[in-house]
Amino acid sequence: METLLERGIPIDAINEYSAVEKGRGGRPPHWEMVFWWTRKPLAGARAVVAASLLPADAYQTPEQFLNDLFPCRNSRKTVHACNPAPRLVEKMRGKKVLDPFAGFGSIPLEAARLGAEAVAVELLPAAYVFLKAVLEFPRRVKPQDVEKWGRWVVERLREEVKGLYDADIYIGTWEVKCPVCGRHTPLVGSWWLARVRGREGYERLAWMEWRNGRVEIRDLNEECRKEGGGSCDELRAEVSTRGEEGGSVVWRGRRYAVPLKNIDARRETAQCLHCRAEINHRVVNGKLVKGKKSEGDWYVKWALRQWNANYERYLKGEITLDDLKNSPARPILLVKARIENGLKFQPAAPQDVDKLWKAAEELKKTWGDPDIPTEQIPPYGNIGSGLRFPVYAVDKWYQLFNPRQLLTLIKLVKLIRETGRLAEEEKLREGASREEAKKYAEAITTFLAIALVRYVDYNCVTTRWNNGGQQVADAFSTRGIAMTWNWGDVSPFAYISGTGTFQINLEKLARVVTYLREALSQNTVSRVILDDATELSRLEGERFDVVVTDPPYADDVAYAELSDFYYVWLKRALSGVEGGELRPRFLPEAFFDEFGLEIPTQWQRFAPREVSENEGRWEHFGMKVTFADLLSRAFSNVVRFLKEDGLLVVYYVAKKPESWEALIDALWRRGGMTLAAAYPVETEFEASVVAMGKASVLGGYVSAWRRRAGERSLELDAAWEAAVGEVARRVEGRMKMVGGKNGATAWVYYYMAALEYLTAHFPVRMGGVELDSGGLLRAAVSLAFDALMRAAGVRLGDRAGYAYLALRILESERGYVDSDGLAHVERMTGMTHVELARLGLIREAETGGPRVAKRKVFEVLAPRSDAVDEVRRV
């Protein structure tokens, strides 16, 4: 049966709906529960799942399909907010959908919402817990129940942390003992506290200064109010910044200097605020030297390592509190703020810092308590695109928290555990069966545990203070966990908008549960399964109508290591404690192995099985499995569970032609499948930090695959003309569909047409040699280019003309191509970028954007010839 997905879906409209989900106010409410990487927009997932299950002729027009998919599309921007039309749901009854890389569950959620039976598989326990909360638990509890138990926790917590907080937020950092003058100096990553733009001037301007050996605050709104004369809600000030740090402000004719940061970890240097000495010393074998960069550790890093060692020695009772305070490095609070019409900042006094030490004393009494996350963080370095472990001298998870943060989180864990017990008892008293009562308590506890881990994300020493947004930037705001200066330490009860305090997180839950209950109101069962896509032993014997999935992309995210940040807390909140150890209680399969033994961390157990590629893991585990191998292994396994005629639909991020190699290899060469359809789709990926600085963004793609009918070999040289004709026909159809799209994105879409043609055959030979997956991809680029020329009716005399044309297709709106785009041009024309530069067609340029995203781009130069004018028409 040909499906609607193969016949064609209105992808532009669907992408527009998906794009709304990335913006403010457009996000699905349950995404606010907690951060997860590369979640897929619900609108797109719904359309793709439905179209892969529907016959090609299910709808007469694309409009009818959209109306049934998103009945509120004419009245609301967020089309995911309403359920599909009953007429469509009826067609989905009894269909089974599998997502073996389920993540946060966009695909299974939409499958369930469509009325199909969804099975979500995940390797990682942390994701498994979140999937349970998204797909199963909303049916077990009412929003009021979550609210009620949340309130209970908050009330008890108020008692428990009395005296620990007297402000809503503290901004802290690390200070080190200066190797020159011996005093402790704060390391300040930015002196700005508030730099909030208004319509014409600044709504809020405040920063810190260093005076008389301590931090003072300069708050221009406050000064304005004291001076009187005009409104102080918007200051007519001129602000200039140097880089992001420091700068100057001119206001009412006065000029103020904002200090420059005194720490530069990348260059491994800092400055003492007391004696102004440069701190670039090294420590070699425990000795301080003014040495070369290659020797030993930078003093600051060494000092932080001493802090962590002393932190543990103090908690174990091996050293005194004074010893701990005297460590070469220690946490310090710079500022505290209360919410009074916006934030009112005050310098943190020694009494404020004392609260950290008081918390340390209380923690010390509980050392050995299994609620302190003493698990190891991965000892290996590079874990993928721009993410690094270990975080600067941190080797255990609890070290990511200052003593007060840690104490509050541990108290919360205990209260949530207690709530689980009380909720179960209450249900039993009300006459529920043991099983019902336990299921209810499990769901309540899980939601509360999720509110906790989101608070963890906003209340640790790898957060940042966002002076423009007046909020804490959570640890995962850069997708990874990185060492930072100026972290936030927030009260669990504060209402700082955009900051996930425990109180705020709880209040979101009721809305989340309401939303998910509505989404899951079709009476189908969704199942969440903790398993490995390369195994799927729990599904043995089952067959699915379609598999729709979104596998990891090479080294983009190290899921196991990063989400341990959540895992170590989820495990505690959801397990019991007995005899000083964690014991199975709720979702025990996530935290204990088949012998009932606690699973310390995800990375230790699952990282080697994660479908991705990672040098740190290779070294640590002494393995070397490529992403392509793992992906292949997973897909050849997954295909076993697909009905004979079913589609395998895969989300994938396309960059250079070679980035498709792993997928093509897994599905075409090893999996016996043929590409049946492909679409460019809006994914969350494009919004990521890494993509921002690119000259052209080749976004995500959805490709649909079927089993290949028998072996059909192809001699490509002989069949070239016919192949070009066939692909040109397909390209013509697509040119209309991609209308306004970015040239590069449109190009990959055409290139998919060539792949469709080629993957229908196996083996494919060229010049007598059988093509491997890389060879097939290269052939597809030339084939697609020839076909595009034919579809557009272009014939050019010289190679340069073709090269120019290829560049024009792939350039961004501003006239640049990045190296991924250039790889396509090289394949299209057979000319290297060196040749292209020699012909004067491109010139190397620098991108702006954040440092992590800086990459090589080339400016496309524009010789205007006749050939080129002809080309312009295309």
Ligand SMILES: C[S@@+](CC[C@H](N)C(=O)[O-])C[C@H]1O[C@@H](n2cnc3c(N)ncnc32)[C@H](O)[C@@H]1O
């Ligand atoms: C790109 S994410 C999926 C995101 C999801 N589509 C969403 O919208 O939230 C890929 C997921 O695959 C999971 N994964 C990696 N290796 C796996 C394996 N061997 N078996 C099952 N899941 C795996 C990762 O933990 C990750 O959550």
Ligand SMILES: [Zn+2]
């Ligand atoms: Zn000094």
